[in-house]
Amino acid sequence: METFLFFVFAVFAVAGSLGMLISRSPVASALWMVQTMLAIACLYLTLNATFIGVVQVLVYAGAIMVLFLFVIMLLNLEQTPRLSAFTWQRAAAFVGGVAVLALLLTAVAEQTDVFPSPTAVAVVEASDEVAVVGPEGEVAVIEEDEAAVVPLDPTSVEQIGVALLTRHAFTLEIVGALLLAATIGAVLLAKKRFT
Amino acid sequence: MDLTWYLSLSAVLFTIGVLGVLLRRNVIVVFLSIELMLNAVNLTLVAFSQAFGDVDGQILVFFVMSVAAAEAAVGLAIVIAMFRNKLTINVDELRLFRG
Numbered sequence: 001m002e003t004f005l006f007f008v009f010a011v012f013a014v015a016g017s018l019g020m021l022i023s024r025s026p027v028a029s030a031l032w033m034v035q036t037m038l039a040i041a042c043l044y045l046t047l048n049a050t051f052i053g054v055v056q057v058l059v060y061a062g063a064i065m066v067l068f069l070f071v072i073m074l075l076n077l078e079q080t081p082r083l084s085a086f087t088w089q090r091a092a093a094f095v096g097g098v099a100v101l102a103l104l105l106t107a108v109a110e111q112t113d114v115f116p117s118p119t120a121v122a123v124v125e126a127s128d129e130v131a132v133v134g135p136e137g138e139v140a141v142i143e144e145d146e147a148a149v150v151p152l153d154p155t156s157v158e159q160i161g162v163a164l165l166t167r168h169a170f171t172l173e174i175v176g177a178l179l180l181a182a183t184i185g186a187v188l189l190a191k192k193r194f195t
Numbered sequence: 196m197d198l199t200w201y202l203s204l205s206a207v208l209f210t211i212g213v214l215g216v217l218l219r220r221n222v223i224v225v226f227l228s229i230e231l232m233l234n235a236v237n238l239t240l241v242a243f244s245q246a247f248g249d250v251d252g253q254i255l256v257f258f259v260m261s262v263a264a265a266e267a268a269v270g271l272a273i274v275i276a277m278f279r280n281k282l283t284i285n286v287d288e289l290r291l292f293r294g
Contacts, residue, residue, distance in 0.1 A: 006200060006201075010200075010204045013204065013208060014204070014207055014208065014211070017208055017211040017212070017231055018211060020211075020215065020224070020227055020228070020231065021211055021214060021215050021218070021219070021228075026221055026223045026224060029221075029223070029224050029227055030223075030227060033227050033230065033231065036208075036231065036234070037234065040208075040234050040237075040238055043201070043204075043238060044238075044241055047201070047241055047242060047245045048245060049241045049244070049245060049253060051253065052237075052241055052253050052256050052257070055257065055260060056237075056260075059260050059264060060230070060234070060260065060263075063264065064230065064263065064264055064267045067267055067268065067271060068223065068226070068227065068267070068271070071223070071271045071274060071275060072223055074275065075274075075275070075278050075284065090218055093214070093217030093218050094214065094217075094218065096213070096217060097210055097213045097214035097217055097218075098210070100209070100210050100213050101206060101207065101210035104205075104206035104209060104210065105203060105206050108199055108202040108203055108206060109199075112197075112199045159250045160250055160253055160254065160257070163250050163251065163254055164254055164257070168254050171258060175258055175261045175262070178261070178262065178265055179261060179264070179265055181265075182264075182265030182266075182268050182269050183268065185269050185272070186268040186269050186271070186272035187272070189269065189272040189273055189275075189276050190272040190275050190276055191276075192276055
């Protein structure tokens with residue numbers, strides 16, 4: 001079932017990004033991009049990363065894409081430029097992009113036996129015993145005193161919140177300062193007149 | 196579900212983002228392609244985070260999203276400022292740093 005969902009959402013994500021790449025109107029590009037963002041959010045959910053999935057929908061598909069659409073409509077471009085014909089620059093760009101794909105896929109394929117399965121550790125808590133479901137669906141039941149050894153579910157919002165406010169608290173403060181600086185900078189830049 | 200599939204999908208999405216930056220001349224579509232590349236890397240980070248049972252990957256994704264939001268705000272402000280002066284968003288016609 002998870003495999004089926006992965007391929008469904010993967011097709012949606014790739015189709016959305018290809019539509020973003022080839023559509024002539026910037027509004028259509030942005031709307032295709034929303035589809036890609038939502039598909040990636042669903043992929044996060046298939047990975048049991050619920051917090052990141054929700055943040056993806058809120059921040060990317062919500063805030064950032066609305067900002068893009070707002071700017072596109074503010075600029076009010078009348079003519080949608082025609083996708084121009086073959087040039088050597090475009091051919092070189094295409095070859096370069098395909099070379100990047102080949103490089104990345106080679107890197108993935110060479111390491112394929114090293115990686116564990118992303119859903120290897122799913123802790124199912126029973127009343128007084130803990131069952132660990134392995135990647136092939138095998139179930140190992142652990143008595144309660146052993147249950148402390150089981151790694152905590154890394155996907156929970158609680159784990160992320162604890163890590164964010166303890167080990168990464170300083171980084172969180174820096175990001176807050178960055179967002180404030182970006183807000184002020186965006187306002188100043190939008191008012192500035194370049195000569 | 197194999198981690199390799201997630202990494203391969205991420206590679207494909209990243210490549211489409213690279214192609215968008217290289218092929219398109221509309222600066223807003225170039226921006227969207229950069230966001231797509233960030234998303235592809237985020238997918239890799241979440242997949243690794245789940246695979247190794249380590250929450251730090253998702254923390255990193257959280258920070259990447261924050262930086263992406265800041266980048267989009269500043270970048271789109273620059274696009275607006277340039278469009279008001281040059282009346283174009285074609286990257287071939289924008290040569291602000293060329294004097």
